[in-house]
Amino acid sequence: MEHAWDQDKIIRVDMTRLSITIEDFPSAWKLLGGRALSAKILLAECDPTCDPLGPDNVLVMAPGTLSGTAAPTSGRLSFGCKSPLTKGIKEANVGGNPGQDLMKLGYRAVIVTGQPADRERRYGLKVNESGVELVPADDYKGMWNYALCEKLLADQPKSASVISIGPAGEMMLKGASIACTDDNKARRPARQAARGGVGAVMGAKGLKWVLVDPAKRSLRRPDDRKGFSAYVKEFAKDYRASRHANFKYGTSAVVPAANMLHTFPYKNRTEGRNPEFEQLDGARIRESFETRGGEMHACMAGCIVSCSNIVHDKDGNYKTSALEFETLTLLGSCCAINNWEDVAELDRLCDELGLDTIETGAAIAVYMDSNGMPWGDAEGAKKLLAEDVNNGTELGRNIGDGALAIGTARKHHRIPVAKGQALPAWDPRPLKATGITYCTSAQGGDHTAGLVIDPKISGEKAAIASQEVQIVNAVCDSTGFCMFLGPTIEETAKFFTPFFGETVTREQIADIGWECLADEWEFNDRAGMTLADDSMAECMSTEGIGPEHSMKFDVPEEIVRMAKVRQPATEKFWRRSPAG
Ligand code: SF4
Structure with a gap:
């Protein structure tokens, strides 16, 4: 029987030679996609000691295993x-839509290597039913994401979608994101793969955009159609x-609950609650739908x-999408910018320039905290992005390079990061298990690596909970x-079994998640990271928030390290959700 994955391919793009090759996708990896596949490829093909912005870094674009189904x-x-x-x-x-579109065409990964000799040139990659083509894209140089997508999609069929970077990626700023067009008629570049400077790596390769058109290609066919459909x-x-x-109402709806739990950071995390949190509550955004339009x-x-x-x-004109809890926290509350409309403008600017709203918000908060500008200066923050970052001034580059860069430049003592990456909204002081994730995840300070919203959990139970959600999230990030x-x-095993037409157990799925974490830790070990890197900024341990400033990140090292030693699965493990 012919399987849906028998003809799957990998696209290799060599930006030094400006050449493309298409390879068969190894059948041994058929259960792998997304994050787990990316980790396997990076471990095999990328020198962990390389310059991240040099030719030896490898950029992998990998749809999840079930994308396109x-x-x-x-x-x-x-x-x-x-x-x-x-x-x-x-x-x-x-x-x-680009992830599903690549999978409909049978492409399990795009692997981009090398670097063009002429660093001023820009290129675009076209992927469609006719094949894969690298084309000059110099006339898109410096363009903001929205204008770029409008221009690129103007003569394209409705089935096409775009992956792109803005000026921040071209400038190789360490907070640069990669945008994907969303699923609506306007196909806006409103979805951002934001964290860790992935946009800077795409920019370092001279790749400005990828245009994917699956045309009328249908969804991927499961082996057991009836079972999968059921x-x-x-x-x-x-x-x-x-x-x-x-x-139902998106992440912005959690603002009041987060504020109650002391995890709605205010003024560069000097407090966990914002006295004006109601102005940033997602309920205000939903109320605006009635008079201005907008929707979920x-x-x-x-x-x-x-x-x-x-x-x-x-x-009543479109401003941005989506205005999430993390953005409202970092670009809003953390900077004492307490008006959601200001945050909406800052969010749009970040999406236009191609910047991570978490890293950028944290950087502006550090800048304000070090007396660079007044707390709550929304207009100043907009100018920082639209002028300083866009024009690449020294200040703009420091902001675009993130919280650690601007904090170091200003010799500031309070820089809330883990492995150099700004902490997201969920604060490690009330949420110890989440703090353990920030310390031990190879990704650094990232709530999507394993969020546990339980302020009561501590000690060994917190380490076990952190490990379990890290596995569950690694699985989720790998499936699509x-x-x-x-x-x-x-539930994931129940999707895989009929799709692949063979029994895939829950234990096999859990092992995919654990192996992904192990591959990532191995990469970081080879990059020279040590146990000392499994920590977070000192200010999280020395500066308390909450009643009498008593909430500190005070988890002992030996408990933190437990999260990296595989523990027996608890009964709760099988029911854990990746959303915290
Ligand atoms: S759940 Fe929300 S963020 Fe996730 S794919 Fe749907 S709309 Fe996008």
């Missing part, structure tokens, strides 16, 4: 490389009945969660599922 909310695309920010391995994944229906029904309420929507085809908000300005769908390991 009828599994709900399963089309995410991973970008992997050595990070210019953390100097370790990096994976950042994103919604939008489980898709069963899962979707159960999801709608019991879980949809969790993310699905950022990629086949998503049954639809947690992404489309935000309009006072005149969005973490907001929240599939458990058991």
Whole structure:
């Protein structure tokens, strides 16, 4: 019997020779996609000691294993490389349609190597039914993401989608993201693979955009069509009945709860609560839908969660999408910018320039905290992005390079990072298990690596919880599922079994997650990282928040290290969701 994956391919793009080769995808890797596949490729092909912005770094674009299938909310695309920010391995994944479009064409990965001799040149990659072509793209040089996509898609069929970088990626700023167009008529570059400077690596390779057009290619065919279709229906029904309420209004709805838990950081994390949190509550954004338009929507085809908000300005014109909890926290509360409309403008600027809103918000907060500009100066923050970053001034480069860069330049003492990457909103002081994730994940300070929203958990139980969610998240990031769908390991096995037409056990799926973590740790070891790197900024241990400033990150080293030694699975492990 011919399987859907028998003809799968890998695209290799050599940016030194400006050449393309197409290879068969190894059948031994058929269960791997996204983050796990990216880690395997990087471990095999990328020198971990290389200059992240030099020719020896490898940029992997890998759709999840189930991307391009009828599994709900399963089309995410991973970008992997050595990070210019953390100097370790990096994976950042994103919604939008390019992941599914690549998989419909049978491409399991795009591996970009080398660097053009002429660093002023820009290139575009076209991927469609006719093949793969590298073309000059100098006339897109310096373009902001929205204008770029409009121009590139103007004469393209509706089936096409775009992966692109903005000026921040071209300038190789360490907070640079990679944008993907979302699933609506306008096909906006509103979805960002944001963390770790993946956009800087794409920029270092001279690749400005990738245009993917699957034309009328159909969804990938499962081996056991009936079984797969039955489980898709069963899962979707159960999801709608019991879980949809969790993310119906998107992540911005968690602002009040996070504030209550002291994990809505304020003024560069000197407090865990914001006295004006209600102004940044996602409820304000939803209220605006009635008078201005805007809505909740699905950022990629086949998503049954639809947690992404489309935000309009006072005149009813599109402003940005999606305005998430992390962005409201880092670009808003952390900078004491307490008006969601200002944050919406800052979010749009970040998406235009191609910048991570977490890293950039943290960098601006550090700049404010070191007396670079007043707290709450929204107009100043917009100018920093639209002028300083865009024009590449020294200040703009430091902001674009992230919290550690601007903090170091200003000799500031409070720089909340782990492995050089800005901490996300979820604070490690009330949430110890999440703090253990920030310390031990090869990715550095990243809530998507393993979030545990449980302030009561501590000690060994926190280390075990951290490890379990790190495995669950590694699985999720490898399958193409969005973490907001929240599939458990058991549910993932139930999708894999009919798709591959063979029994795939929950233990096999868990092993994919653990092996992914082990590959990432191995890469970082070879890059020269040591146990000392499994830590976070000192200010998280010395500066408390909450009642009498008593909440500190005070987890002993031996507990932190437990998260990297595989523990027996608890019964709860099989029911854990990647969404925290
Ligand atoms: S759940 Fe939300 S973020 Fe995830 S794919 Fe759907 S709309 Fe996008």
